[in-house]
Amino acid sequence: xxxxxxxxxxxxxxxxxxxxxxxxxxxxxxxxxxxxxxxxxxxxxxxxxxxxxxxxxxxxxxxxxxxxxxxxxxxxxxxxxxxxxxxxxxxxxxxxxxxxxxxxxxxxxxxxxxxxxxxxxxxxxxxxxxxxxxxxxxxxxxxxxxxxxxxxxxxxxxxx
Numbered sequence: 001x002x003x004x005x006x007x008x009x010x011x012x013x014x015x016x017x018x019x020x021x022x023x024x025x026x027x028x029x030x031x032x033x034x035x036x037x038x039x040x041x042x043x044x045x046x047x048x049x050x051x052x053x054x055x056x057x058x059x060x061x062x063x064x065x066x067x068x069x070x071x072x073x074x075x076x077x078x079x080x081x082x083x084x085x086x087x088x089x090x091x092x093x094x095x096x097x098x099x100x101x102x103x104x105x106x107x108x109x110x111x112x113x114x115x116x117x118x119x120x121x122x123x124x125x126x127x128x129x130x131x132x133x134x135x136x137x138x139x140x141x142x143x144x145x146x147x148x149x150x151x152x153x154x155x156x157x158x159x160x
């Protein structure tokens with residue numbers, strides 16, 4: 001399994017977005033990219049996380065950053081999820097776990113004594129040169145989007 005580190009080149013990938021376009025990480029060079037990987041559309045914590053990122057989307061944009069949510073659900077699931085909660089951020093569908101695997105996030109998890117393979121909720125900041133600038137595991141969902149905005153400011157050398 002790939003274990004990314006800060007400073008390493010980010011794995012390139014192309015995934016369809018819920019608006020019908022294609023997101024390719026390497027085409028974003030020249031600006032920072034914030035990728036947040038979440039396990040499932042329309043589940044409690046994932047709703048909270050996506051709503052928080054959506055509420056802060058203009059602040060990420062004001063800093064010149066692209067913001068993309070990625071999960072293993074398909075495009076139809078993403079479209080329903082976006083519409084139900086009025087999300088403002090693009091959602092990338094990764095049912096084949098192309099990016100999820102490349103970023104090393106499909107791992108053994110344990111919940112209520114049961115072990116299973118699943119996505120480990122993690123966010124990355126990719127700098128303008130395509131390198132991993134920050135890796136933040138979402139141990140607490142509430143406030144994670146604000147934590148990522150602060151991490152982006154740190155990467156950019158800015159203060160809010």
